[in-house]
Amino acid sequence: MEITLQHYLILSTILFAIGLIGVMRRKNLLLLFFATEILLNAVNIAFAAISSYYGDLTGQMFAFFIIAIAASEVAVGLGLLVLWYKRTGKIDLDAMTSMRG
């Protein structure tokens, strides 16, 4: 069976759905980061696949951008997470409500 664009897109959609559910359900900050990464990578797959389908490199370039930005974002995010853990001893999302309106 040949792997077509449709397959890539379906994979991307499944991954995105997994990521989305993870974002919504997870209470652990670390796992939230994982879910975010899945989301971003789902999009990356779609970008790369469509890019190659149309023979236009822009999409792949964009995927690289996303990888780079995601990496830096995770770096900053993990840094904050470590700091938060050191201060409070837990990384439970429900406990972080200082932004309550």
Place this chain on the structure above:
Amino acid sequence: MEFYLYTALFAPIVGSLFAALFGMSKKNIIAGIVPTALLFVSFLASLKLLIYILGGGEPIEVELMTWMATGDLYVPYGFVVDQVSVTMMMVVTTVSTVVHIYSIGYMDHDKGFNRFFSYLSAFVFSMMVLVMSDNFLGLFIGWEGVGVCSWLLIGFWYHKESATWAANEAFIMNRIADLAMLIGIFLVYWNTGSIQYNEAFAAMPALDSSVLTAMGVFLFIGAMGKSAQFPLHTWLADAMEGPTPVSALIHAATMVTAGVYLVVRANPLYDLIPDIGVMIASLGAFVAMFAATMALVNRDMKRIIAYSTLSQLGYMFVAAGLGAYWVALFHLMAHAFFKALLFLGAGNVMHAMHNELDPFKMGNLKTSMKWTWILMTLASVALAGIYPLAGFFSKDLILEVAFIEQHYILYTVLLLTAGLTAFYSFRLVALIFHGDDRHTANGVHPHEAYNFMLWGMLPLAILAVIAGMVFKTPYYEMVTQVLPAIEYHIHSATTYWIMTIGTQLFVIAAIVFAYKKYAKAVKVDKKVESGFLYQLLYNQYFIPQFYEEYFTKMYRQLSDMMWKIDQKVVDASVDGVANIFYNTGKKTHTMQNGNLSTMLRWMVIGTVVLLALAAAFTLGQSETVVELLSGLGVI
């Protein structure tokens, strides 16, 4: 001649400002003498102008400077001295000079002495502006100016609640009429293109009669306010709260006659609308009778004289309304002299009686106040219209006018009123000066006024005697150069004599009746006094109560209601709108519970909704979307 014009006009205001310099300091006799002297100067200048006009001089017209000029409107400070205005100037300056002299004595012990003269001279200035202006707006300046001075002077003793109340009543009631006057001026301007008397009157004959009627009616309503005609009459009696010289000058001789002056001045207009003239005359006759009846039973000396003024103003309006403008003006002049005299006499009595106003608590003052008695009797005789005093010539003439113009109902009313006038005037004289002594019991020991006050009143007394006899012919020849010259002669000599002698006898009978009833010991007839008619008259036809109940109180309540509406409806709805936003925020702020995963959920929901919307709106509309989707194999 311009010099005399400006002198006559501005001398009073200089006096007023001079007295105002002393306004807040202690009583200073200078503050009384200088304005009086300046008024005398004004009187001399007016006299000079009168002689000039009498000598056949052309009317003097001057323009001081521009007041307002915008668009097509041009209003200058323009003044004119013609036959009519010079008559008014003479009346105003004569009476006010006398009243000023008198006031120096009358206000002697008052701590507001300086202030009083400042106000009084300011009033004279306003009155001069009123009569000398050559346009409607200039007249309006004076019109409002006398209103303010009247407000200041009625409320002169501002610690008294009744005085300030009366002052406000007078001002507000006059304002109602002034609105009509303003509307009249607007009508004149937009229809004739000018508010100068001569230009406006010249343009009037070409106008539609409905427009002219409106003008005439509105201007007359303005006149009704100043001249206290029914139904705007209640302020005049209440205005008697002011010092007596004020009542003499403002509320008898000058200001209240401004309405008559206006109608006389606007004679070219009222000649074009005779129907309105008849209406004015009818109202005048009604007021003459109406006011006289109230004077019959009143127990307040000054109010009796005030009602008498009101009644005489009614006479003047009858004459003016029937087109006999010169007669109206003649009666205005004669009335000014004897009515001012009457009031000043009343002032003497008040002083002697320690501000007692009820003539039933006086009696037999002729022994202690001989001169006042003579002067007041003289004024009352003149008022009653006995030959050969001033009232005979002017008032009987009005009766003749009504008769000749074949308004027999008006004639009858006026004739009856003449009887009533004689009765209440001499009821007052009899109660005050004759009969038994009813005041010593109250510990009052009357004394005659200062000599110079009595001397000051003398010119008025002389004028009250001779004004009719001596002035009638030269006056007629003078004013009829500008006013319609209609001589009122009853054709049949027999009718004339029957009428004249009949009127005289009727009036004398009324006087005798008054003396008989009141010049002896006063018996109070309980039965009459509790009767409906007596109560009706005594309570002034219940009109003041009616106004109080249905206008003053209603306005008060309505205002309170409006305030409630303002807070509870208008403002509350604004706050309501604001509260909608505020409450929405308050209710939805729980969404922001600070929990990251809740927020993320909201974000997802939002994204999905937006995507769905975007899809719903664009799907099928945009060809590129269709193409893209089909390229992806979705469609």
Place this chain on the structure above:
Amino acid sequence: MLDHILSILIFFPALAAVLGFIVHKDSMRAYGIIVATVEFILSLWLWYSFDSSISGMQFMEQANLIPAFGISYLLGVDGISLFIIIMASFFTMLGIATLTETRRIKDLIITLLFLQMTMIGVFAALDAILFYVFWELSLVPMLLIIGIWGGPRRIYASVKFFLYTFAGSLVMLVGMLFMAFYYYQATGQWSFSLLEWYRLILPENIQYWLFVAFFFGFAIKVPMFPFHTWLPYAHGQAPTIGSVILAAVLLKMGTYAFIRFSLPLFPDASVFFMYPIAVLAIIMIIYTAMVAYAQKDIKQVVAYSSVSHMGVIILGTFALNVEGITGSVFLMIAHGIVSGALFLLVGVVYDRRHTKLMSDFGGLAHVMPKYATIFGIMMMASVGLPLTINFVGEFLSLLGFYKQSHMMTLLAGTAIIVGAIYMLAAYKKVFFGEVTKEENKNLKDVNKTELLGLIPLTIIAIWLGIYPKPVLEPINNSVESVVQLMHDKAISPEAKSVIPSIAKFETQEAH
């Protein structure tokens, strides 16, 4: 220097305000007085150099700000704005000179100078965006004045003032943007210059919509019934200086903008909305006068009387003829002088007794005769006595509107009756009768500082009532050109017949 006098007038107080931060607290008052006096002299110089025979804009300045959208720094004055500018600088000077406030005086004076910049900016701006910027900026200092130096409910009052007027202005901003957009569509160029906008004839339906959009901004500022309720709160809570400037100058922004924007830009819509607006104006006049009569607080009486008089100004503006509009512009000046003076006068007793309730006074004429005299003169000016400043404006406004409707003028004319009722009643309560309260027996009469503020106002109120020509003439010339512009621009024959053509200009065209 004369070429840039308007810029100087606008930015000199702002610069001085910034420099004010380094001035010492004790010398701040003197500093403020000097700056405001210089500013006032500059504004007098503007009047002196103003050529009153020219009807158009003078002292124009132009600099591009955002050329891509045609937004520029465009200033100019004509007879309509000249006197309001002078009045703004005059009242700032008087206000600072007679200041009795002692709390945070430095901040207060800086705020006032900043406020002065925005006020003069509004009346000198001829670019819509520039106008809008100053218009909105003027809210900030006033918000601070009420919110910091105000009475007990100052926060509520200031927030209400701010949000209410701000909400209206946003609608106006949308109108301005649409106007510019329409201009772009019609001419292919972006421009926010009012003078350019004047040349554009809009279709009637667009005029209606834009008129309504502008109306919200202006009407709330005026404030017109039923948008007036922020005003009594603002006045009630504001310190004396705040009330004075609010009543004298800030309210005039709304009526001025009607003449500057609504009338010449949308002549047909002005005719179309003439009667509805006149009805609102009449309600304003009578209704607020009645509300004023019901007040127990003397300051609220003056505040509501302010609204009532603004009704006459609106009515004069929408007379759409020279007499009416000239009258309304003159009445803006007159109302500024008189209501400013009345608020100052209320401040005098408030400083002494810290109450504004009329029932706490009574018989003040005995103890404070000078005060009673000045109050009396100003009260008479307020009720429109001839030979005082208000009469000229009121008379001309009503005279102008009489051309449009007899009945409505008759109703609006009741202003002179109802005005007399509440004013005389208030005066009677405060000044007449015996002194009943012990605290009032030893009240001091007006002192020198207070006289410094009150006497010039009294003189102006009488002088301009007797001889209004120096002010009336420039106003008249500018108004004539506005009316002619409206007449020329009007599309419908009905509007053409309502708005008169000026004979003077017609003969010029013929030559």
